[in-house]
Amino acid sequence: MTREIPDIVIGRLPIYLRELIRLADDEGKINTSSHELGERLGISSAQIRKDLSHFGEFGKQGTGYHIKYLIDQLREILHLTKEWDVALVGAGYLGHALAHYHGFLHRGFRISWIFDSDPNKIGETMNQLIVQDVSELEKAVVHNNIKVAIIAVPISKAQEITDRLVSVGVRSILSYAPIHLTVPEGVEISYSDPVIQLQRMTYYL
Amino acid sequence: MTREIPDIVIGRLPIYLRELIRLADDEGKINTSSHELGERLGISSAQIRKDLSHFGEFGKQGTGYHIKYLIDQLREILHLTKEWDVALVGAGYLGHALAHYHGFLHRGFRISWIFDSDPNKIGETMNQLIVQDVSELEKAVVHNNIKVAIIAVPISKAQEITDRLVSVGVRSILSYAPIHLTVPEGVEISYSDPVIQLQRMTYYL
Numbered sequence: 189m190t191r192e193i194p195d196i197v198i199g200r201l202p203i204y205l206r207e208l209i210r211l212a213d214d215e216g217k218i219n220t221s222s223h224e225l226g227e228r229l230g231i232s233s234a235q236i237r238k239d240l241s242h243f244g245e246f247g248k249q250g251t252g253y254h255i256k257y258l259i260d261q262l263r264e265i266l267h268l269t270k271e272w273d274v275a276l277v278g279a280g281y282l283g284h285a286l287a288h289y290h291g292f293l294h295r296g297f298r299i300s301w302i303f304d305s306d307p308n309k310i311g312e313t314m315n316q317l318i319v320q321d322v323s324e325l326e327k328a329v330v331h332n333n334i335k336v337a338i339i340a341v342p343i344s345k346a347q348e349i350t351d352r353l354v355s356v357g358v359r360s361i362l363s364y365a366p367i368h369l370t371v372p373e374g375v376e377i378s379y380s381d382p383v384i385q386l387q388r389m390t391y392y393l
Numbered sequence: 394m395t396r397e398i399p400d401i402v403i404g405r406l407p408i409y410l411r412e413l414i415r416l417a418d419d420e421g422k423i424n425t426s427s428h429e430l431g432e433r434l435g436i437s438s439a440q441i442r443k444d445l446s447h448f449g450e451f452g453k454q455g456t457g458y459h460i461k462y463l464i465d466q467l468r469e470i471l472h473l474t475k476e477w478d479v480a481l482v483g484a485g486y487l488g489h490a491l492a493h494y495h496g497f498l499h500r501g502f503r504i505s506w507i508f509d510s511d512p513n514k515i516g517e518t519m520n521q522l523i524v525q526d527v528s529e530l531e532k533a534v535v536h537n538n539i540k541v542a543i544i545a546v547p548i549s550k551a552q553e554i555t556d557r558l559v560s561v562g563v564r565s566i567l568s569y570a571p572i573h574l575t576v577p578e579g580v581e582i583s584y585s586d587p588v589i590q591l592q593r594m595t596y597y598l
Contacts, residue, residue, distance in 0.1 A: 195593075202592035207573060229573050267595045274591075281493045285486035286587070291571050295588045296595065335598055336591060360594035362587055366496050368412060368434050376594040380585055382491070382567055383500045386479075386541060387407035388400075389565035389581040390472045390501065393540055 193242045200239055203229060205262040206295075212255045221252035268296035275329060275358070277349050278340030279304035279312065279319045282364055286338060287314040297336065301328055305345075322349075329356040339363040350377070398447045405444055408434060410467040411500075417460045426457035473501035480534060480563070482554050483545030484509035484517065484524045487569055491545060492519040502541065506533055510550075527554075534561040544568040555582070 207229055211217045222233035222240075229236075240246050240258075243265055247253045263269050274292075276283055276299045287302055302314055303322040312319045320328065328334070337358045341349055346365035353361060359375050366381040412433055416422045427438035427445075434441075445451050445463075448470055452458045468474050479497075481488055481504045492507055507519055508527040517524045525533065533539070542563045546554055551570035558566060564580050571586040 198596050199593045201596070202589040203573070205592070206571060206586075206589065210572070230575075265596065266592050267598050268592060272591075272595060281490035285490040288486045289587070291586070291588055295592070297588060297591055336595065338587065359598060360591065362590050362594075366411060367415070368408070370435075376597050378590040378594060380587065380590065381411075381496070382494070382543065382585065383496055383502060384407040384411065385567050385583040385585065386477075386502055386543075386565065387410070387471050387473060387500070388404045389567070389583055390477060390541065391403050391406070391470065392581050393472050393564055 197239045197242060200231070200235075201262055201266055203231075204236065204239075205259065205266065205268075208255050208259050208262070212259065217255055219252050220255050222247065224252075263296070266296070270296075272297050272336045273300040273332060273334055274298060275301045275303065275325070275334045275337040275353070276340065277303045277322065277325065277337060277353070278364075279306070279309045279314060280340065283340040284314055286340060287317060299338070300332070301334070303328075325349075325352055326356045329353065329358060334358060336360045337362075339365055341365060343367045402444045402447060405436070405440075406467055406471055408436075409441065409444075410464065410471065410473075413460050413464050413467070417464065422460060424457050425460055427452065429457075468501070471501070475501075477502050477541045478505040478537060478539055479503060480506045480508065480530070480539045480542040480558070481545065482508045482527065482530065482542060482558070483569075484511070484514045484519060485545065488545040489519055491543060492522060504543070505537070506539070508533075530554075530557055531561045534558065534563060539563060541565045542567075544570055546570060548572045 207225060211220055222236040226233040226236050246258050246261060274297050276286055279302050287299055292298060302317050302319045303325050304310060304319050305322045309319050310321045335358060337353045339346055339349055343365050346363060346367055347369055350361060350369045354371055354375050361377045363369055364380050369377055371377050412430060416425055427441040431438040431441050451463050451466055479502050481491055484507050492504055497503060507522050507524045508530050509515060509524050510527045514524050515526045540563060542558045544551055544554055548570050551568060551572055552574055555574045559576055559580050566582045568574055569585050574582055576582050
């Protein structure tokens, strides 16, 4: 995997995409500019132009960006033209919330499997999905060619689950366990820990 | 607010703190080094030394860092020597998961109030807290001098709730609504949107 484009640039593209969809779908706009987008996102217009220039020429002097076109381009760049099936591991409070989260819809992802090790949870239905025994994890991932997973298990299980997912081909993992996980090269991992985010902010208090 | 130290440096301190606590509490270690810490976090030891050097001299040539001392120092720097009362707005699936999340414990935060506008939710008990009517939000924030809030409301309500929180003195907001929010200078806002994180990763798929 070449990393010619900085990861921080890639990280901003989904934010542009989200705002563009808002402009088009909620506000019915046809065109926008790096200036308008920047104003709405608190990012400089120069930064937006520079980020997008890594991938081509999307705007025109004077008229700016055609929103639907730029949305399509960003979806292609981010590989969101198909919907990714996601395996969710952990059916506790957080897994339950994720299983019911509407925010995945039309944004490239669909939680298609939920796994847990708790006999009381296995067989339970969450948003039309039946919680599967985590012992079936590898089989399901291989059989359905799953590349994307979300981990919502306790700290003590997170590395084991990560290793198991990676061993059968999962390459993008979002972990809610508040611990650093080790993954081999070629596997992307991202973390969500509310306390880490809050602690960064209390520095400024 | 002076911003002499880059925000990205501040953002790494909580990650160091979390790993140091793991080293001390779970593994019973007394000392560590920037090398060991870096290995465990996938961050270069030089980066760690440079980050910490913004705040003083914490290590000794040869023996490295005394873990408990460094933990105490980081807690002071990040203003975590007291426990911050947090107002949680939104008692849906996600709010429910957050109310039950054990990860806040001993890490500087305690969800002390939960608010919702849904009459069916108001009065409900979540992890020993009673869901309050969101119309009481301002009064509770002022009365209890709350500075930190978590927003877990739908997109359509997120800016309004943000404005209301800010108007009564909240200065650190973690938002789970998948939308960019506007806050005045001096207020920190951080976002958690699983789709944004997943989309960044599918770029590499």
